[in-house]
Amino acid sequence: MSVRVVARIRPLLDKELDKDVIVHPASNDDGRTSNVVKIPNPKNESEEFSFTFNSVYEQATSQEQLFTAEVAPHIKSLFQGLDVTIFAYGVTGTGKTHTMRGGLKLADRGVIPRLLSGVFRRAKKITKDSDGETSVAVALSYYEIYNDKVFDLLEPPEKRTPSGLPLRAEANGRTVVAGLSERPCQDVRDFERLYIEANNNRITAATKLNAHSSRSHAILRVKLTQITGDMVRESTASAIDLAGSEDNRRTENDKERLVESAAINKSLFVLSQCIDAISRGDRRIPFRESKMTRILSLGQNNGITIMILNLAPIRSYHLDTLSSLNVSSRAKRIEVREIENEVVFKQPPRTNSGSGSGITRQPLRPLANAHNIHSGAAAAAKDKPSDRPVKAFSVYTDRLKPIPTSRPVANTTIKRTSPAPKRPSESDPSSRPAKITRPELPRPAPVSRLAKPAPAPAMLPPMSADQIEAMVEKKVSEILASRTQAAPPPPEINDAVQKRLDALEKRIEDGRHDESRSEGLRFLLMARQHKERGEDASALKMYEMALPYFPGQARLLGKIDKLKAKMDADREGRGVSPGEMGDNLDERSATEKTQKKPSRQTDDDDYTADDDDESFMGKGRKKGKKPKAMKVYRAESCAIEDGASSQELLDIVNSRDLAMIMTLQGFGPKKARDLVDYLEQISEEGDGCINSLAQLRAVPGMGGRTVDRAYEGLLTAF
Numbered sequence: 001m002s003v004r005v006v007a008r009i010r011p012l013l014d015k016e017l018d019k020d021v022i023v024h025p026a027s028n029d030d031g032r033t034s035n036v037v038k039i040p041n042p043k044n045e046s047e048e049f050s051f052t053f054n055s056v057y058e059q060a061t062s063q064e065q066l067f068t069a070e071v072a073p074h075i076k077s078l079f080q081g082l083d084v085t086i087f088a089y090g091v092t093g094t095g096k097t098h099t100m101r102g103g104l105k106l107a108d109r110g111v112i113p114r115l116l117s118g119v120f121r122r123a124k125k126i127t128k129d130s131d132g133e134t135s136v137a138v139a140l141s142y143y144e145i146y147n148d149k150v151f152d153l154l155e156p157p158e159k160r161t162p163s164g165l166p167l168r169a170e171a172n173g174r175t176v177v178a179g180l181s182e183r184p185c186q187d188v189r190d191f192e193r194l195y196i197e198a199n200n201n202r203i204t205a206a207t208k209l210n211a212h213s214s215r216s217h218a219i220l221r222v223k224l225t226q227i228t229g230d231m232v233r234e235s236t237a238s239a240i241d242l243a244g245s246e247d248n249r250r251t252e253n254d255k256e257r258l259v260e261s262a263a264i265n266k267s268l269f270v271l272s273q274c275i276d277a278i279s280r281g282d283r284r285i286p287f288r289e290s291k292m293t294r295i296l297s298l299g300q301n302n303g304i305t306i307m308i309l310n311l312a313p314i315r316s317y318h319l320d321t322l323s324s325l326n327v328s329s330r331a332k333r334i335e336v337r338e339i340e341n342e343v344v345f346k347q348p349p350r351t352n353s354g355s356g357s358g359i360t361r362q363p364l365r366p367l368a369n370a371h372n373i374h375s376g377a378a379a380a381a382k383d384k385p386s387d388r389p390v391k392a393f394s395v396y397t398d399r400l401k402p403i404p405t406s407r408p409v410a411n412t413t414i415k416r417t418s419p420a421p422k423r424p425s426e427s428d429p430s431s432r433p434a435k436i437t438r439p440e441l442p443r444p445a446p447v448s449r450l451a452k453p454a455p456a457p458a459m460l461p462p463m464s465a466d467q468i469e470a471m472v473e474k475k476v477s478e479i480l481a482s483r484t485q486a487a488p489p490p491p492e493i494n495d496a497v498q499k500r501l502d503a504l505e506k507r508i509e510d511g512r513h514d515e516s517r518s519e520g521l522r523f524l525l526m527a528r529q530h531k532e533r534g535e536d537a538s539a540l541k542m543y544e545m546a547l548p549y550f551p552g553q554a555r556l557l558g559k560i561d562k563l564k565a566k567m568d569a570d571r572e573g574r575g576v577s578p579g580e581m582g583d584n585l586d587e588r589s590a591t592e593k594t595q596k597k598p599s600r601q602t603d604d605d606d607y608t609a610d611d612d613d614e615s616f617m618g619k620g621r622k623k624g625k626k627p628k629a630m631k632v633y634r635a636e637s638c639a640i641e642d643g644a645s646s647q648e649l650l651d652i653v654n655s656r657d658l659a660m661i662m663t664l665q666g667f668g669p670k671k672a673r674d675l676v677d678y679l680e681q682i683s684e685e686g687d688g689c690i691n692s693l694a695q696l697r698a699v700p701g702m703g704g705r706t707v708d709r710a711y712e713g714l715l716t717a718f
């Protein structure tokens, strides 16, 4: 099933006038609203563009009507084990927060409170209909992504750290927000109390376009755990209120708002790139380029996804509206696998008795399809399933999942710990489900068992835990000792290199103190990257996003003007029709790509490879040198084994960030892309990281020379 995309046109606000309305739903022959939104061509008002969606809701649509038609039917699916994701998308001030959260009055309540009411109502009914045999636990987590940092909204703002909570990719492909809290929620009142309190923690501010503008993306996650006997089924509803894109020529934002706005616009731009890449069928989807897209992971999660496109009906939003209509109409093409979460059985405690049965134990495997590493805890805690706040859990998938089976699989159902001493497989191998997850082991397994299947008792005399511990310790000491002996003496560093290293360290230190500058540089690097690929429209967007970080910088402004002029000239030269107008960046980029070879010197001299964007930072770097990565990206889940000097190189590689990788000496766009593709490939098998320079050298098509050059380049870049 595809992502369901519905458009909602908000009513006019107080100061808005009827005569300015330009966006309206088309009517069917019978006068009823069709699924088409119409908007005039900004270059020729006599022409109209039409965008078709799964549904279109006109200005007068009430909160209840929208909920009943679009969300209520999926509550049943949620209880059947499907994950449901609903997100509101649109320009600032178009009604996303109104749609998702709504007002306090009963009739004004938005999708989220209505969803929770529906969930609790159904939960009650299920418990009643099953005579109490099935119980349902609801738990909430709620967080925001502000300036590309994740903050827990269920925790007081004082607890926030400047860098926010890290995202971590897990071996099973899911990505987690590490350290996020989860609160049990008993009923609607409980929810309202939590939700209202948490929303007070959300960052909003008055902008010219919206008196209560959300400055962050807010993600509410509702985890449902249904327990029947010894089976536990889990599913999740995610409700996401995205911050709105802003045209800063209209917002008159101050510096702080501009920086927020740049972060919002960047993440939305990345989202639009993801949507395009998915609908084009690209192998690499740039999810990783922003935290929001990593979390949303559009098209990667199983279940049901609904995108609500919020639209303002008036002329002052004309170009922005066209842009969001373009993006969301492409989102319709994204396929989502509508399969339920998998059955998961909680394993009873292992006993040695099984080892004599002749059945070889399977080695431990990472959790698959378990939403929460604590599911087992939830399962085990039958009497008080919600007592313990869960601290880390999966939010989204960050890579392609295995091909689903054609038959829908029953949802995360965990067989709860029972007094029976044996696993189903031990008594009857055929009774075992195809995939078994072990959410929690009741007792820590001995180390030797973690490493390999337990040997049959006949082959080894039984060993006590202490003996095993001692053996492991001895082995580890031996390995460490041999490593110390084998370690080569530290290389001599000559004075010149040492000076450069000191300067590098200082700049990284400075960079840490001035994150916004490095963020600005990142936009410039991305602009360069697009420019070199011949994607002028995308490059322009990136230059514009960099502007708030280097306000009034004449050189940057000059670049923007030149690029605009060049694009206008290109358009005229190609005779582009007004229909290609709007902010359909990527369609334009695609056209450009086919029209010209990406070349470093195709346009004007100002855009050659020697062009030094970093000069905007006033650092006066030498022409011709590759800009140095300002931010050290750590692949949080990767265990890097190499020494400190190669770590930075590996961090950059594992960041999968094309712009960053291309800052490495010897890495052009193709090499960088091939490397990222390779990382994606290996992430399906392991941790998805390159953990040593030797491993990097062994990457197909890489070559030892390239790695050496990149490494030397890092040492000598400054």
Ligand SMILES: Nc1ncnc2c1ncn2[C@@H]1O[C@H](COP(=O)(O)OP(=O)(O)OP(=O)(O)O)[C@@H](O)[C@H]1O
Pocket (backbone or CB within 6 Å): 009, 010, 011, 013, 090, 091, 092, 093, 094, 095, 096, 097, 098, 099, 210, 212, 213, 214, 215, 242, 243, 244, 245, 310
């Ligand atoms: N369907 C609607 N009915 C009545 N008022 C609405 C509707 N949609 C939006 N509004 C009003 O429009 C204004 C802007 O809405 P809202 O704050 O929800 O926009 P937003 O898209 O979330 O903006 P931002 O991205 O800046 O946070 C608010 O005053 C809101 O009450």
